[in-house]
Amino acid sequence: MGHYLSNLRDLEFNLFEVFRVQDYLGTGPFDQIDADVAHDALVEVERLASTTFAGSFVEGDRTPLRLDDGDVTIPEGIKRSLDAFFDGEWHRMNLPPRLGGYGAPPSLRWAASEMLLGANPAVLMYCAGPAFAAILDRLVTEEQHERWVVPMVERRWGGTMVLTEPDAGSDVGAGRAKAVAASDGTWHVTGTKRFITNGDFDWPENILHLVLARPEGAGPDASTASRPNSPAPAGGPGTKGLSLFMVPKFWPSEDGSLGERNGVVVTKLEDKMGLKASSTCELTFGEQVPARGVLVGERHEGIRQMFQVIEDARMMVGTKAIATLSTGYLNALAYAKERVQGPDLTQASDKTAPRVPIMRHPDVRRMLMEQKAYVEGMRALVMYTATVQDRIRLAREGAPQDLPALEKLNDLLLPMVKGYGSEKSYELLAQSLQVLGGSGYCRDYPIEQYIRDAKIDTLYEGTTGIQGMDLFFRKIGKDQGATLALLLGEIMRFAKGDPGDGALAKEREILGSAVRDVQGMLAAMAGFLDRSVYLVGLNTTTFMFSLSELIIGWLLLRQAEVADAVDASGHDKEFYEGKVAAARWFARNVLTLLSARRAVLEQTDLEVMDLADGAF
Numbered sequence: 001m002g003h004y005l006s007n008l009r010d011l012e013f014n015l016f017e018v019f020r021v022q023d024y025l026g027t028g029p030f031d032q033i034d035a036d037v038a039h040d041a042l043v044e045v046e047r048l049a050s051t052t053f054a055g056s057f058v059e060g061d062r063t064p065l066r067l068d069d070g071d072v073t074i075p076e077g078i079k080r081s082l083d084a085f086f087d088g089e090w091h092r093m094n095l096p097p098r099l100g101g102y103g104a105p106p107s108l109r110w111a112a113s114e115m116l117l118g119a120n121p122a123v124l125m126y127c128a129g130p131a132f133a134a135i136l137d138r139l140v141t142e143e144q145h146e147r148w149v150v151p152m153v154e155r156r157w158g159g160t161m162v163l164t165e166p167d168a169g170s171d172v173g174a175g176r177a178k179a180v181a182a183s184d185g186t187w188h189v190t191g192t193k194r195f196i197t198n199g200d201f202d203w204p205e206n207i208l209h210l211v212l213a214r215p216e217g218a219g220p221d222a223s224t225a226s227r228p229n230s231p232a233p234a235g236g237p238g239t240k241g242l243s244l245f246m247v248p249k250f251w252p253s254e255d256g257s258l259g260e261r262n263g264v265v266v267t268k269l270e271d272k273m274g275l276k277a278s279s280t281c282e283l284t285f286g287e288q289v290p291a292r293g294v295l296v297g298e299r300h301e302g303i304r305q306m307f308q309v310i311e312d313a314r315m316m317v318g319t320k321a322i323a324t325l326s327t328g329y330l331n332a333l334a335y336a337k338e339r340v341q342g343p344d345l346t347q348a349s350d351k352t353a354p355r356v357p358i359m360r361h362p363d364v365r366r367m368l369m370e371q372k373a374y375v376e377g378m379r380a381l382v383m384y385t386a387t388v389q390d391r392i393r394l395a396r397e398g399a400p401q402d403l404p405a406l407e408k409l410n411d412l413l414l415p416m417v418k419g420y421g422s423e424k425s426y427e428l429l430a431q432s433l434q435v436l437g438g439s440g441y442c443r444d445y446p447i448e449q450y451i452r453d454a455k456i457d458t459l460y461e462g463t464t465g466i467q468g469m470d471l472f473f474r475k476i477g478k479d480q481g482a483t484l485a486l487l488l489g490e491i492m493r494f495a496k497g498d499p500g501d502g503a504l505a506k507e508r509e510i511l512g513s514a515v516r517d518v519q520g521m522l523a524a525m526a527g528f529l530d531r532s533v534y535l536v537g538l539n540t541t542t543f544m545f546s547l548s549e550l551i552i553g554w555l556l557l558r559q560a561e562v563a564d565a566v567d568a569s570g571h572d573k574e575f576y577e578g579k580v581a582a583a584r585w586f587a588r589n590v591l592t593l594l595s596a597r598r599a600v601l602e603q604t605d606l607e608v609m610d611l612a613d614g615a616f
């Protein structure tokens with residue numbers, strides 16, 4: 001048995017039984033993929049994930065990447081996994097037909113991605129080129145489409161997103177890399193970028209770096225010009241002065257052949273805690289040889305353009321996080337069924353009582369149920385968000401849906417998919433390990449690697465703190481709470497929609513009071529704004545966690561309602577019983593705690609901010 005344990009049953013339950021994607025599969029933009037094709041594709045992806053991808057997971061962790069003369073060498077097994085992905089044409093699944101793709105809906109894409117990311121996240125990250133191409137295609141000219149976008153798909157180029165600099169992490173707007181216009185219409189990029197995923201690897205023939213830099217001559221950067229010994233960077237201040245440039249590893253000629261090596265060089269390969277198979281590079285631009293690039297769209301559109309890549313990456317990170325927790329939980333579950341230790345608690349004083357599998361012990365069952373409820377709830381959050389993205393696609397093609405409202409809902413959900421999904425998954429992976437006792441701490445089992453590989457998810461693509469602030473200030477504040485109010489209204493209608501059969505009545509009541517708690521938190525935070533923005537900043541992460549839990553509780557109860565209505569037998573019967581039990585557990589054990597959180601939040605004062613730094 002490989003390390004990866006998938007949960008296709010639950011993915012398909014989300015897709016086909018709860019969100020009913022079959023109602024629009026095979027229509028409009030998704031006309032090439034009907035429900036049968038979607039199912040067959042998922043079965044194939046599950047096979048690819050469990051065999052080839054999972055097969056290079058440990059090798060990728062234990063075989064260090066090498067940096068020689070600016071070239072990064074990755075393990076052979078990782079290359080074989082990349083061959084299998086691209087030779088199977090899986091990179092085309094969700095690309096639009098214009099790019100030679102099959103136009104699969106986002107829900108199918110993210111369901112498939114969950115399995116591939118759970119089996120070997122570094123491999124799927126190396127496959128990012130075609131996904132970046134689809135985004136880039138919306139931003140470039142027709143001529144650029146042929147020269148830059150098409151080869152990313154057809155010739156399987158690698159792709160990177162290049163924002164971070166030594167002094168510009170969360171504060172992307174502090175970036176100092178600059179770009180100077182050359183006489184041939186290209187731009188010469190200079191500067192140092194840090195922590196760049198896929199910065200170099202020896203599988204694709206070329207890599208296209210999407211780089212944020214300041215075009216020369218747009219005025220001094222007001223935010224940093226006043227710092228002592230700090231030369232003002234080129235470009236306008238903050239993120240607004242940034243432009244997006246395509247900077248290839250090898251410069252492609254007009255006939256498509258690859259020319260000289262461009263002046264972008266790997267100057268350091270990071271030695272990381274986990275996700276070791278993934279190449280994380282410091283890139284230096286234009287130090288000895290010019291790093292030629294092409295401007296995407298207009299100057300100073302860079303951050304808006306890059307955000308399209310970032311949003312995709314945030315969805316990927318949230319999916320990766322819960323994918324890892326899912327296989328962590330299923331590994332823990334398998335172990336708990338096999339490992340025999342101690343008597344049943346009811347026979348604890350009987351020295352001759354038979355020893356039982358640890359799954360029979362209440363404390364182990366507590367840990368397993370906690371993992372099950374959270375992972376299935378967070379998967380529901382990912383799949384719900386993915387189906388909102390499906391509806392956005394349908395609306396763009398003329399379906400009678402409110403496109404702006406759907407886009408705002410997607411924007412609202414993304415920080416929770418990424419921020420909450422990554423934090424909670426990392427926390428609960430420790431519990432997956434705990435179920436295995438000392439064995440879990442050893443490399444004979446995959447969970448210690450899961451933990452190391454998953455920690456990054458709370459950090460890149462905007463840390464958890466940044467996600468919390470994004471949720472409150474941008475996604476709720478700038479929208480005057482309108483999108484959130486609609487969502488809370490929908491949750492409240494579900495809470496009050498008890499059909500009167502008694503099933504889940506108590507849980508609906510708990511859900512209703514959790515809605516009121518979240519509304520109370522929001523009101524308190526709005527009030528804090530009048531007193532001190534610090535009071536808000538002390539609570540943005542807490543609020544994000546609380547809202548995420550409310551939505552997850554709602555989605556689990558929706559699942560329970562569906563499961564409750566099915567008259568199943570055998571293994572399916574147990575599956576549906578498990579759905580109802582997880583929803584009930586979550587409502588009773590998690591949603592009930594929101595009232596305590598609300599009380600704590602409402603009493604926030606400025607003591608933590610007023611305390612002298614030396615008192616910490």
Ligand SMILES: Cc1cc2nc3c(=O)[nH]c(=O)nc-3n(C[C@H](O)[C@H](O)[C@H](O)COP(=O)(O)OP(=O)(O)OC[C@H]3O[C@@H](n4cnc5c(N)ncnc54)[C@H](O)[C@@H]3O)c2cc1C
Nearest residue numbers: 161162163164169170195196197280459460461462463465
């Ligand atoms: C393995 C790996 C891969 C990566 N891949 C890429 C990539 O492909 N492309 C790319 O551009 N970058 C990449 N990054 C960079 C990553 O996105 C940054 O590390 C991340 O954005 C955080 O920046 P930082 O590390 O400088 O931390 P900092 O910004 O210094 O943050 C440190 C701490 O301070 C907090 N903090 C910072 N500012 C604020 C604030 N205003 N309010 C409240 N809290 C704040 C943060 O939440 C965090 O807890 C990668 C990083 C790693 C480790």
